Amino acid sequence: MEQKIRIKDIARLAGVSAGTVDRVLHNRGNVSPAARRAVEAVFEQVDYRPNIHLSGISLRRRYKIVAAIPEFSQGEYWECIRRGIGRAVEVYESLRIDCRFVFYDQFDLYSCREAFGRIAALSPDGVIIGPTFRDETVGLAARLDELGIPYVYVDSVIDGTSPLTAFAADPHTCGYLTGKLIDSITPPDAEFVLFQAVRVGRASANTTILRKQGLMDYLTEHGLANNLHRVPFSVMHPERNDELIGDFFERHPCVKGAVVLSSRSSVIAAYMDKHRIEGVKLVGVDLTENNCREIRRGYIDFVLGQRPEQQGYLAVKAMIHHLLYGDSAKACNVMPLDIVTRENLDLYSEFSEVAYSDAK
Amino acid sequence: MEQKIRIKDIARLAGVSAGTVDRVLHNRGNVSPAARRAVEAVFEQVDYRPNIHLSGISLRRRYKIVAAIPEFSQGEYWECIRRGIGRAVEVYESLRIDCRFVFYDQFDLYSCREAFGRIAALSPDGVIIGPTFRDETVGLAARLDELGIPYVYVDSVIDGTSPLTAFAADPHTCGYLTGKLIDSITPPDAEFVLFQAVRVGRASANTTILRKQGLMDYLTEHGLANNLHRVPFSVMHPERNDELIGDFFERHPCVKGAVVLSSRSSVIAAYMDKHRIEGVKLVGVDLTENNCREIRRGYIDFVLGQRPEQQGYLAVKAMIHHLLYGDSAKACNVMPLDIVTRENLDLYSEFSEVAYSDAK
DNA sequence: CGGCAGACTGTGCACGTGCACAAAAGTAGT
């Protein structure tokens, strides 16, 4: 095993001092062309990898990261992302990282606008964005671009902006896979129903539209497009669903599979429980606490998980690596879609403890 | 954000020098009871977390890890574990870690015995064991216990030994989940076949037996135990399967689902391709290259992945944390079982790039 | 030629920990 190459070694090989190598390395200027060439020639030949642990210590300044994500209640989707962010900040605490959260109401455009407006004043070194409203996010991205502040998306990506990177599942694949699953676990040529969550004050999110497109594409490719019914349901007022959903199942006894493309499949599961609807398979998205409970109780058959906690963790990590070591990251990281069912559910929840703890 | 507590601070608070605190911290002895009490009293009160990056640098000695795992061909299961180990060693290279591999033939008991016999002579500080043969592993474990050398299992766990920790999927759950899947994607009360890989020179591995038990338990609980047929097949000589498997399907046209509990489901997939057997669902285990190919081609419907690469990575990480920072780890870490199908396969393979790269 | 600004370069400290070594304190025997 060859000895690790240090800045001092590079300096010796190039016939300059460590300070000059450092200046070349960090583009700090004030380096003569000759010295620069000499140093760069050495870099060509040797495989120098800075010891990231050490560069962290020597660092003088503190970096400030702002995470702008929707607010959440306990057990909801965004709590996982938040937890992942928090974990990363803990792990990297020995480097000089501060993290500050800015929450907004994902169902209130004005709340988002106001929250996003506050960010610049915090003069962050980097921003983690959990986007909901397209225009507001585009505006924020433009401002950050102008200020030269890097930003990273979690959960979903907003086109037409230039983030450092993003960590999100592919919504089209998500919908497509949902189609495959519900098709696989129901009899051939079964009928399906897509329950669409409706909410006051918010048009369907882009993610949901793309998921639906993925679902439709699967069904179309398998000649099942006409087997799909669409029924809206209310998240805020579950009691209103009784009439909405109630007679649907009465009129459509051939429906053997139900799909929910938002994270609220537990609402449908609760309905099925209450009204003793049996023989209908249910596939949902996201491992929220409510969904997990319904999986355990057997009312939800499969759920697609998109590793929100890991998204948050990796977003912070990518940001830190960019800020501290100048790493560029690939434009978009597509998260795996975990197929979760009663038998492997616990494995996922228990395991998340282990996976991230880089430091004690 | 409060200031980070350093050894020097503890020393000041306890009225001793940093050296004494260090001695208490690392149980190096030569500390008077009074001083020890004073230091420990301070530890009670403050939340001291050593900066692991720094302890890494200051460390004088090199640690030597030996990984004893089965040899493999390209694209096979153990290659992933090996890759994960390699990755971890890269990431932690700035700490002083050497890793050395000892390979053995997983179908040759004597090869294993010989390889395991060589380990002690390498005087490792820690050993990663990928076990196959029970008695040989028990023997190795006993020798390591005697020498006070910690060891970690990957892939599976050998009872009656005391490893530092282990990273493995639960084989019973694996079989159980396989049952759930094949049951879910076939018509009610379908018949199934379990293809059992037979190999010269090796009794069925313990893992396979436990998986089979899990499968049987699922079927029994769902009143399907009598719907299962068992057929052996040859991995080494696929051409012999023509007769073995051939007339089975002729005689059992009601069989709609096939299960393989080893990683060799691609052999069955290839057979189905060759003989144009259709309408039979196939569920397998492990994301080997061959299995991935057959998933893409549509001959395998679902595969359970147990994250071998992550197992290797985490095993090394746990060992390093134990050696360097004295962390104890929980006895056994149960890996998630990823349900992989054509639509989410690529997501898993692409993502593994991202997840581990702690350092550039 | 002297002075001076500006560009470039080298030096040295700090970061927090592990560990070697020196120093001090304690103990026991003569």
Added chain:
DNA sequence: ACTACTTTTGTGCACGTGCACAGTCTGCCG
């Protein structure tokens, strides 16, 4: 009280990097 020895305690260096600061060199102007 002195020596010899053990136990306990304190001190200081090394690790590799970032960065401040001081020092050197060059060219230009008066």
